[in-house]
Amino acid sequence: MSDQDSGGIEREFRRTRRMPPQAALTMTAAALIGTVSVLSMTVSSRESAWNAFALATWTVVVARTALEQWRARTSVTADGVTVRGSLRTRTWPWSDVYGLRVEDNRHGFPRWSGYLYAVDGRRARLPQIDEYQLADPIAEVADLYATAVGLGLMSPDARPDVEARIERGARRRKAWQRSAITVAVVAAVMFVFDSWLLFTDRPTHTFLLVLCVPLLCHPVAFLVLDRVGEARAARTS
Structure with missing residues (x-):
């Protein structure tokens, strides 16, 4: 089917501009930590297990980041939307697509990202539809949505049941993010406590306190946090 026959819906979004700064920073940090781990293992064998674990972990991080930069893309055709990630590829026919949106990630990277919402309320990020690869991702997604609706591929009508599931998913993501912040705070407190044990010549439990x-x-x-969020949502509704 030609682009003219498909009404301009045929599009592909891939990395054509600069690499996002967080990806470059992640790969640089991983390379430095991996080098330090290798040097530490050659100098001393006392903490070789920890260094090997750190090296393996950051090697996976680098490999995943590199694969995502090379493979990740979003393809749109008259048959549906295909998302190719670092390892797997998923396709949604238009009958399973509820909406296309650009959302503000606030403290995340990229700041503005495109997302696909399925009819079951689940959300999937659309790779390369962000401010790093597009001059105006909001306008691009708005045009894509209007084109799909104009061709009869999507319905513009809101569905309360789907919207309720989308809102529920947003609350769960917020609870997960806040719990991650809680974990970071607890880890910092445990590190200070473990350091105090060390300086006062008491037995330390670094693995248990700082990690477990x-x-x-x-x-x-x-x-x-999820229960608190649901209770607050129930009160406001």
Whole structure:
């Protein structure tokens, strides 16, 4: 089907501009930490297990970031929307697409990202539809949405049940983000406490305090914050 026959819906968004700064920073930091880990393992074998773990973890981070920069893209055709990530590819036929939106991630990167909402309320990020690759991602997605509606591929009508699921998903993401902040705070407190044990010649438990305790706090904090968010939403509704 030609682009003229498809009414201008045929589009592909891939990385054509600069690499996002957070990706470049992540890869640089990973390379430095990996180098330090290798040097530490060659100098001393006392903490070789930790250094090997750090090296393996950051190697995975670099590989995933590099793959995402090379592979990630969004393809739009008259048949649907295809999202290719760092490892997998997913396709939504237009019958399963509820909406296309650009949302403000506030403290995240990229700041403005395109998202696809399915009819079940689930959200998927549209790679390369952001301020790093497009001069105006909001206008681009608005035009794409208008084109899809004009061709009869999507319905412009709002569905209360889908909107309710979308709002529920947004509250869960906020609870997850806040629980991650809680974990970071707990980890910092445990690090200070473990350092105090070290300086007062008491037995230290670095692995347990700095890693295990914060990780155990994550699901607990999420459940509590999720309940609080749902209770607040119920009161406001």
